[in-house]
Amino acid sequence: MSNPPSNPRDTDLIEVLEQQIEDLAAILAGPDGRTDFEQVVTYAFAVSGVTVADLEPIIEQLGPGARKVIMTTADRLRAEGEARGETKGRREALLELLSLKFGGVPATVVSTVVDADSAQLKAWSARVLTAGSLDEVFRG
Structure with a gap:
């Protein structure tokens, strides 16, 4: 046991x-x-x-049927947790980059970032490198 x-x-x-x-x-x-x-x-x-x-x-x-369900469920929950953690990390990193490059980040921008999915966060994070303004980061 x-x-x-x-x-x-x-x-x-x-x-x-x-x-x-x-x-x-x-x-x-x-x-x-x-x-x-x-x-x-x-x-x-x-x-x-x-x-x-x-x-x-x-x-x-x-028995084995229960083992399969338990293992599959544990794997699924672990993957979901990892995805949430990755998205949270992307949000935090983007907000930090925005703050470092453009100064204070308005609450509306913070709200936009918090509501975004991982793919959108990734795209915005890449734009921070070349954008001259917050508007350029969040265009399109």
């Missing part, structure tokens, strides 16, 4: 899941089992600090 999670609430969650193993097996075996079980796993990861290793006792009882 794996080491217990450092957060006691995570241990409680694992215990609850272990107590509900029959229900989890029924969910996994249902007509939309993988999708429904993925929702349970997504919730477990979202509300706690549990890891795939922490869920090993659940995986052992539910």
